[in-house]
Amino acid sequence: MTVAVKYPAKAVPGDKVAVLSPSFAAPGFAPEVHEQAMERLARLTGLVPVEYPTTRQLGAAPRERARDLNAAFADPQIRAVLATIGGEDQITVVPHLDPEPVLADPKPFLGYSDNTNILNWLWTNGVAGYYGGSTQVQLGPGPAVDDVHARSLRAALLTGERLEVTEPGESEDLGKDWKDPAALTDYGDREPTEPWTWAGPARTVTGRTWGGCIEVLQWLLTAGRFPTDPAVLDGGVLLLESSEELIPAREFGLIVRSLGERGVLETVDAVMVARPPTSSFEVHPSSAERASKRAEQRDVAIETVQRYNPDAVVVVGVPFGHTRPQWILPHGGLVTVDGTEQRVWADYS
Incomplete structure (x- = not known):
């Protein structure tokens, strides 16, 4: 007995990707790091980051964060969804998610830590995702994006390679x-x-x-x-x-x-x-x-x-x-x- 899995289609340069805060809104706490992350994301992938109302909204209610996730999954112009960071209360967001748009048009979702909640929700609905990639931690800080992260990010979003x-x-x-x-x-x-x-x-x-x-x-x-x-x-x-x-x-x-x-x-x-x-x-x-x-x-x-x-x-x-x-x-x-x-x-x- 195994779960049938749908693999989301890859994005192409020029596509829009949603950048969301399903847990802690780190971009609202440290906007400079977030801005650098968005510049690097666009440069590394050729994709266009799109923010939603709660991306930078500290203290947004679970239902509001779920609303933005549902909107991103339902928008045909959005070709991937990236979490800015984890947190500790995403378990309260998941009950408000709608599986219908996800199943109708699966998109890559990237996140880790508290985003284990959303990844498990996707998995139980038969959609694959990616564990890792919070923009506020791996893309924004420091002098550059680490090579292994950049390669796996591009593989997850764009190329679909098999990497060691x-x-x-x-x-x-x-x-x-x-x-x-x-x-x-x-x-x-x-x-x-x-x-x-x-x-x-x-x-x-x-x-x-x-x-x-x-x-x-x-x-x-x-x-x-x-x-x-x-x-x-x-x-x-x-x-x-x-x-x-x-x-x-x-x-x-x-x-x-x-x-x-x-x-x-x-x-x-x-x-x-x-x-x-x-x-x-x-x-x-x-x-x-x-x-x-x-x-x-x-x-x-x-x-x-x-x-x-x-x-x-x-x-x-x-x-x-x-x-x-x-x-x-x-x-x-x-x-x-x-x-x-x-x-x-x-x-x-």
């Missing part, structure tokens, strides 16, 4: 404070990355992806917004990552355990766990402490997955989710996890 997901060799947990003028010109504090860790059998898995931010997945399961039968994920690839809330490794493992008890882990054939953030504006661990926290989450993720599914191919440390440079990955589309060659490929068609 590679390690850029450096990472930052967060950039400069958006209110600091340096946010427009400087990266955050970057450090060298560790090699990915592989576990499970040396075999190759190609499957449709589902998942996202693990804290949000817990909310979705609690709210009953996942199909009753986990067999809809049969043979799939589970994406798991954690947010800037910096949950302890033990809590990460407990949520993964709940996915195991739900039947999700034994159904999928591969699990990809992202390199987690380990610092924030309020929390500043040493380099050794950050490495230790990443190792703790890695170990508990592998141990828990293997407890429920020793045949799953597991890779930990992939640069997606709450990290930069960030790969945008298919959500509902195909990813190949090659445990023999220890390589990952993403199909953006």
Whole structure:
């Protein structure tokens, strides 16, 4: 039992794309970063960003944000929808979304973190999306857009290529404070990355992806917004990552355990766990402490997955989710996890 998936058509240069704030309206908080993001989006893709009433409206009600999403999905001139950032209350927006225009004219939706809500809603309606790509985080700040992000952004929106997901060799947990003028010109504090860790059998898995931010997945399961039968994920690839809330490794493992008890882990054939953030504006661990926290989450993720599914191919440390440079990955589309060659490929068609 698997979900039939529609793949949205690609945009072409000159098309319009909606830029929305389904959760936190970051452009209203830091408009300079947003403006730079829009310039870079247009330059990188040739697409024309279109804002909606709540794109910059701080504190907009869930129904108002849903209204803008519904309008963007229904407008035939809009050929993709990009989220500016995540947040924490998108779960209250989803009940107001209308599936009819989405099914009539599927469009690529890009977002991560709290946007796991919308991606799961699209997935349950049989429409693929893309996990990653918040404009306020990956496009606006710093001296340039990271190469791996730019390539996966163009693949998701325009070209539909099959790309190898590679390690850029450096990472930052967060950039400069958006209110600091340096946010427009400087990266955050970057450090060298560790090699990915592989576990499970040396075999190759190609499957449709589902998942996202693990804290949000817990909310979705609690709210009953996942199909009753986990067999809809049969043979799939589970994406798991954690947010800037910096949950302890033990809590990460407990949520993964709940996915195991739900039947999700034994159904999928591969699990990809992202390199987690380990610092924030309020929390500043040493380099050794950050490495230790990443190792703790890695170990508990592998141990828990293997407890429920020793045949799953597991890779930990992939640069997606709450990290930069960030790969945008298919959500509902195909990813190949090659445990023999220890390589990952993403199909953006």
